Amino acid sequence: MYLPLPPSPAASGPTMLSQCPLFIPQDLPGRVYDGFISAQDMDFRLRVILPADLQMRNARLECSWQLTKALHGYQHVVKQRLQHSSDLSSFMVELKSILDVALKNPNSSEASPAPHYYSCLVKDIDSLGWDKLVFVDNEFSTLKLKIEDSTARVHLIIVKLGARSNLQDIYNQALSALESLKVFWDALDEIDKKTWVLEPEKPSRSATVRRIAIGNNVSITIDVDPRHPTMLPECYFLGADHVVQPLKEKLNSNIHLWDPDVGLLQNIKDVLEIDFPSRTDFDKSDFSMECGICYAYRLDSAIPDQVCDDLHCGQPFHQACLYEWLNSLPSSRQSFNIIYGECPYCSKPITLKLLNKTF
Known part of the structure; x- marks a missing residue:
């Protein structure tokens, strides 16, 4: 019936x-x-x-x-x-x-949103504030939001929305994640402000590594764990052996002085027993970080990362420049991945470890 x-x-x-x-x-x-x-x-x-x-x-x-x-x-x-x-x-x-x-679309897991999806999304944006919306695509499925954390740092996040997404929840979760990185960014911001950071030249918020100038042709590279920014980071030194070796010894002997309740930069100073010069200090001195072969600081994106170990020289070089120089010398020789030759600056013996790098 x-x-x-x-x-x-x-x-x-x-x-x-x-x-x-x-x-x-x-x-x-x-x-x-x-x-x-x-x-x-x-x-x-x-x-x-x-x-x-x-x-x-x-x-x-x-x-x-x-x-x-x-x-x-x-x-x-x-x-x-x-x-x-x-x-x-x-x-x-x-x-x-x-x-x-x-x-x-048997392989797709999303259907087109219903009309109420858009009205709910507009209400969410109203609640957040339209000033936080930087970009939205034609289908309102991909948004770019501006988030300012508690220390006034501005972040941009890309949000891909599904039918079940709640923009307010996404925003709150992103803000919570950003706040969890506050100590990490505070530490790196202090380093960027108070020292001469050689690399990266313009660090992004995701960059965990800083190469910091210590003195003429001497630097330290630190790699900070974002989850534990107050703990001792991985440290690598670059410079002539007679300068770097004492720094390594101080790091090993003073590691017990590391205090997680003290700022990252101050801890590194205390452990190494040094004061980091600022970029201004270098500008006012006769310190030079230029390559002794091409006489430039930057070669493409690279900066000098090789130095002469002679006590009275210590001249820095780009790895690529030093490789070309040593390859051009009739007296140079190579054993596995190490090239032996003479420093183009002081003519004293110098070696270059290739580290699987090709030129």
């Missing part, structure tokens, strides 16, 4: 009868519907049981295993539409649309 559909609010667009003619009511109150929903020339069995108040958010769906498989990856979208549909007719029209997309 065919029972007529109960009246639903007037709406433009396709109706359940036109979209799902094989899905019919099974009782007079219109609380139980059974039948088939069709998409892509396939029919799928579906049963919907509505509560006494006919509210869709409390409805129960009983899907055939074929329909469950077809909607795999889209269950959250179906549940969302169920929560926000005003009546069964509008829900079934949307369900057919979702099923069409799922069958056309």
Whole structure:
């Protein structure tokens, strides 16, 4: 026996009868519907049981295993539409649309958002503040947000939204993650401000490494753990052996002085028993960090990272420059990855370890 559909609010667009003619009511109150929903020339069995108040958010769906498989990856979208549909007719029209997309894109797990998705997103942006929105694509699925942490550092994050995403939650989670890095950034900001950082020239917030000038042709490279920024970082020295060796010895003998409650820069000073000169100090002195071969500080993106070990020389060189120089000498020789020759500055013996680098 065919029972007529109960009246639903007037709406433009396709109706359940036109979209799902094989899905019919099974009782007079219109609380139980059974039948088939069709998409892509396939029919799928579906049963919907509505509560006494006919509210869709409390409805129960009983899907055939074929329909469950077809909607795999889209269950959250179906549940969302169920929560926000005003009546069964509008829900079934949307369900057919979702099923069409799922069958056309079996490897995709996202369906097109419903209109209410956009209204909710606009409300989220209103709540956050439109000044925090830097970019949004045409589909409102990819956003770029500006976040300012508690120390007034400005960060940009890219957010790819799904049908279940809540922008406020995403923003709060990102802010929490940024706040967890406060001590790490505080430590590196102090180093960038109070020392001469040789590399990187313009460090990003994700950069954990700093190469810091100590003196003429002498530097230290530190690699800070963002999760434990107050602990002793990995340290590497660059310079002539007669200068670097005493620094290594101080690091080993004074490591017990490291205090996690003291700032990173102050700890390094205490352990090495030195004061780091600033860039201004170098500018006012006769210190030179230029390559003794090409007479430039930067060669492409590289800075001098080789030095002559002679006590009275200590001239720095770019690795590439020194390699070319030693290769041009008839008297130079190579053993495995080490080239032996003469310093182009003082003519004293000098070696270059290639470290698997090709030129």
